[in-house]
Amino acid sequence: MARTAERYLDLRPDKEREETVCRAGNYLRLSVDSDYTGSDSLENQRRLAREYADRASDIQIVKEYIDDGKTGTNFERPAFARMMADLRQGEIDCIIVKDLSRFGRAYTEAGSYIEKVFPFLGVRFISIVDRYDSSDPECDKELLLLSLKNLMHEMYAKDISKKVGSIYKIKQEKKVFYRSSTLPYGYKMDQAGKNYCIDEPAAEIVREIFAQYRKGTSKYVICQQLFERQVLTPAQYRKTGRVFRGDGDELKIWHASSLERILKNPVYIGNVLRHKTEQSFFEGKKSSAVPDEERVLITENHPALISAEVFEEVQDRLGCMREEYAGYRSRSDVVKESKVFEGNIFQGKLFCGKCGANMIRRVGYHHVDGQEVRHKEYMCDTYNRLPAKCSPGRIEEKELCAILYAAIRKHLSLIKGMKKLVERDVRYSFEARMQKLEGEKQRIRNCKAITEQEYLEKYARYTAGTSSRETFQEFRRVYLEKMNSYQEQLEELDAEGKKVKRNIASIKNMFLTWSAVDGGRKLTEDMVNSCIERIDVFPDKRLEVKLRYHDCFDLLEKWVEGEKEA
Structure with missing residues (x-):
């Protein structure tokens, strides 16, 4: 008896099945330290894939997956994960990459995907520069060459990882400053590009945040004040260069977590904290947090935005708030509720119809026979953080x-x-x-x-x-x-x-x-x-x-x- 999954496989004659157009996903990847204008640029990868698909009568690119600033030494990449999910769901049945180094530099895993996983799923794999197409029988002879090239990519990546890691370790031991991938809000690089200097428009917002929190204003109220003043978030500021909302800018709400990162960062008193995480590809170590005592603090590295006294007062208040919250959790049933809410099946699919924000999961209450009964419900995230900007749309999870x-x-x-x-x-x-x-x-x-x-x-x-x-x-x-x-x-x-x-x-x-x-x-x-x-x-x-x-x-x-x- 034929399996259920095979009942629909013969809906078309053989000739038509042979002419089926592959629904391809174009996978693009760019490393953090790559040349954005070189041959591996995202635009160049995109152009090569489109030209290849245009020349082929049996390929149509229906989706594009971009891992920008992601290493090829492992496959833990967001866009790659989405692509694999779409493959399993049948949304695409072909993958196009510029070359194998864009797909991945890990020899063992890349070979496993190309030689085992993709054939099992019935997925066509195309590497343009390598002139490899898994649907072409003649390409089978090139699998050995393909594996060797993958090995070379992995060895190259390990060698680069070792050299870069050594350079960073020397700088950490000598406490030499080097910039992080993201500039702290309120700072910019100086004209020589060697150190931080004050970015005055954003620095003024940072000073106000410290001043407000120091005098007792809560983080949520500060977020509301920033929204009402139409101050763009740090991420928007990095993109637009504008502190306040301009024409065409979307006004987003500041998160309390973003505010806390600013309040805790010693960069605003002229210090730089480095070696917070550690990773070593050539030793097979994944990224992990480094204990506080092993972190490197470079003091008096650049001009301070606030005084050390103000910073210490703010740290004391943050510590007190954490202790109060820990006490609240020990006295309440929040811990029990967190266990109830494990596994949100609507993650990433539930949105507010009025403002488009995510619906967050929370505890709700209703009365039954005079008793208060808890239930799980969803509420608009905008209303939860800024009630004046949206309606209190709620819906019970059970309903x-x-x-x-x-x-x-x-x-x-x-x-x-x-x-x-x-x-x-x-x-x-x-x-x-x-x-x-x-x-x-x-x-x-x-x-x-x-x-x-x-x-x-x-x-x-x-x-x-x-x-x-x-x-x-x-x-x-x-x-x-x-x-x-x-x-x-x-x-x-x-x-x-x-x-x-x-x-x-x-x-x-x-x-x-x-x-x-x-x-x-x-x-x-x-x-x-x-x-x-x-x-x-x-x-x-x-x-x-x-x-x-x-x-x-x-x-x-x-x-x-x-x-x-x-």
Whole structure:
């Protein structure tokens, strides 16, 4: 008996399966210390991939994954993780990279992905510069060369890691200043590029933050004041160079955690704390925090923004606040509640419909028979931090799960009801459309051939002197217009043909993905990840749910309506 996953694999004839367009993901990576304008720049990697896809008739780039400033010595990269998730979900079935060094410099892991993981998942892997395409049988002979090149990349990375690590260690021992990857808010590099100097516009904001907190203002109130004054966050300031909001700038709310990092940073009294984390690729050590006693403090390195006395007072208050909070936690049931909230299945998918902010998970209370009962609920993060800027839209997790489970069950029933229809009628409809497109393309090719033959005849008459130059030039102008028109029509038909093929593949993937979660008795994380793309919650508890493969549902519904009318 055939496995369930194989029931949908033969929806198309063999010839059409061979011509299936690969839905490719373009993977780009740039290291922290890479030359942003060189051959490995993101733009150059993007251009090479697009040119390669344009030349290939069976590849279409549908997604792009960028790990900017990420090392290739391991595969713990955000964009790479997203790409692998999309591969497993069937959203892409091909990976394109500029060369193997962009994919990764770790020989063992890279070889495992290319020679084991990708073939198992049925994924096509293309390395442009290395002229490697896993779908080409002749490339199998180059796997040994591929592995050797990966080994060379890893050895190079380890050698560079050792040299760079040695340089940093010498500087730390001698307490020589070197800049961090991100400049502290309120400072900039001096003209020589060798040390920090005061960036006065941002420095004034830093002084105000210290002054407000020193006199007893809470971090949350300071954040609200900064928002009301339209002060851009440090991340926005680094991008725009503006302290206050300008035309076209999005005004974001400061986080209390960002404020605390500023208040705790000794850089504002002229000191620099280095060697806070430690990592060694050539020794196989991952990044980890260094104990306080092993960290390196460089004192009086640059001009201070605040006095040492103010900084010490602020540290004392921060310490007292931490002790008070620790006491509160020991006396309350917060610890118990944190265990209740382990595993948020809506992480990254639940948003406020009014302001677009994330919905945060929290404890809510309601009364039952005169008793206060706790429940889990979601609230707009903007309202939680700045109530005046959004509405108190809340929804209980239990209620949300019930609504989404009912919606998923409804669409699963729809899929079951349409299974035979898709396997039979929709497949024939797509095949008929492809045949019609191919017939139209052949008609245009015939017209092109006739027009070209006519051109050759006119040209022969012109060269023989039986036709005037003016007559031939006019005919040539009309001929070029016709040929351009034919070419445009062929390109449009090719694009439509690719769209039809993508629709077939998407519908097949939709059936496989949704059918995999059938049978669940309650809403699970797998259901949410497989079936839901985004959820917007409005203040009146109205939900807007965007399902995964919603385009396929729309396509099938339109097709069914068209069949009913016919």
